Amino acid sequence: MFTGLIEEIGTVKKIVSGSSSAEITIKASKIMDDVKLGDSIATNGICLTVTRFTGDEFTVDAMPETMRVTNLKNLKNGSRVNLERALKVGDRLGGHIVSGHVDGTGRIVGFKEDDNAIWVEISAGREILKYIIHKGSITIDGTSLTVAALGKESFKVSIIPLTQEETTLTGKKVGEEVNLECDLVGKYIERLTLFKEEAKEEKKGIDMDFLKENGFY
Template identity: 55%
Template structure:
């Protein structure tokens, strides 16, 4: 489990084909390498992957075909920056929201605009994600815990403070870029519960209040 608070940006060193549509990625890190061990889980752009090899400040992870289909990791190239977060330890600080590292789908940057000192991003997303997205709810974008600012049927927007833009890959994103999306796990359970009660209108503040969630 992760929190969506990126610890550092690493850099892709090498991507190798493993056959049968899978591959391995070598990533250079610094801070997270201090206590990283083979078998540990690391979120790479929000994708939960297992460390299979360590050498100096470089670790290797394997990416399976299903992960390739669901994420943007297949686009990575040597030298590209990636968001890194080690899995949460018992007793650790929980500053973001519950992030499983299991990506729900790929979104696309629609726009990037300045609003005061913040950057406002608009993203398109698959319908399955949009129907579980609610204003002021949480969403993980390339592993970054963010708060949803606005939602319509096909897109949503978030505001990004200067610090987040500086220490994550989001600051490098431009319209047209693809991002990994993971919806709020609590919203998923609420949506599933409401489906069993015949709800079809998506998650809104009104129906969350009606069903006693807020």
């Protein structure tokens, strides 16, 4: 579990590609203070497991499904990535609850300066946008942000100076792909609603409940 508050920007040092997977080594400093084998580190918002580490770098494995649904497939040596260690019990929850399980990707449509802030517009498919609400939380490449505007095919966030400096988002280019994780609540509500509708379908037929509902009993 993570908060979406980026601790450090790491640099990809080496990528060993399999047929559809990858082993990725990332150079870092701050998050290496207490790293252990098997630790979870959110890398561009993706929960990945440390398989090896030294004093200034760690290695993770990305399985085929992760490569398919995230922007890890676009990484190359020298790419910068957002990093966050797993949340400790007792820490302040400054962002929002982030699982590190990416729902899909979006693309940067444009940037617009607004005094000390920068507006970032991101396009996404309906399968993502249906979970996004105005003023709700969204995780973009692992960064917890608030949805400031919402349209039919895109949404916007406003980036404060500290977030501009401490994450990779405003350093990207128009058209670049970003990882998106929607708030968990909407997905749970959708799933419960689906089960409720399925239960209604299964109960169809003439029984005592049907007779009561239709005024025959």
